[in-house]
Amino acid sequence: MQYQAIFLLALLLPVGCAMAQQPHAIDGPQGFAFGQPAAAEEASRTIHVDASDKMQLQFDAMDIRAGEVVKFIVHNRGQARHEFSIGDEAFGRQHLSAMRQQMSGMAHQHHAGNVLSLEGGQTGTMVWRFAAGKGKTVLFACYIPGHFQAGMYRRHVLLPPLAAG
Numbered sequence: 001m002q003y004q005a006i007f008l009l010a011l012l013l014p015v016g017c018a019m020a021q022q023p024h025a026i027d028g029p030q031g032f033a034f035g036q037p038a039a040a041e042e043a044s045r046t047i048h049v050d051a052s053d054k055m056q057l058q059f060d061a062m063d064i065r066a067g068e069v070v071k072f073i074v075h076n077r078g079q080a081r082h083e084f085s086i087g088d089e090a091f092g093r094q095h096l097s098a099m100r101q102q103m104s105g106m107a108h109q110h111h112a113g114n115v116l117s118l119e120g121g122q123t124g125t126m127v128w129r130f131a132a133g134k135g136k137t138v139l140f141a142c143y144i145p146g147h148f149q150a151g152m153y154r155r156h157v158l159l160p161p162l163a164a165g
């Protein structure tokens with residue numbers, strides 16, 4: 001019994017590690033409950049975000065609506081590497097633990113369309129179509145080890161869409 005449990009663990013652990021680096025269900029470009037990547041020409045507005053070594057993500061606007069397509073231009077104003085990710089609570093938990101597993105010097109790579117990783121001074125762009133539907137909470141965060149814990153995230157409840165016409 002005990003041997004079986006250990007064998008199972010040994011089998012599962014490397015898989016968990018590999019999953020952190022490969023696109024898979026929750027990290028895939030499609031099928032997020034909170035939206036999906038979109039083409040730049042679909043964006044109806046632009047929001048600038050500053051990431052800083054003060055462990056802050058500062059948005060020049062935060063009135064994002066359900067169903068809206070937003071182009072984020074993210075400036076890393078700091079020296080350290082920072083991330084800009086769009087997720088929900090489940091993605092956040094999963095990504096935090098994936099980052100912890102990778103702390104031991106492994107190169108950190110993202111394949112999903114919902115995470116930008118920026119070196120100090122870099123600027124990146126992400127276009128995102130926010131899911132329709134009421135009361136969804138979106139979590140913007142940096143998951144570089146220690147940064148989320150230091151407060152590098154913003155939660156936003158998507159506003160209802162503007163009435164058509």
Ligand SMILES: [Cu+2]
Nearest residue numbers: 082083142147
């Ligand atoms: Cu950061």
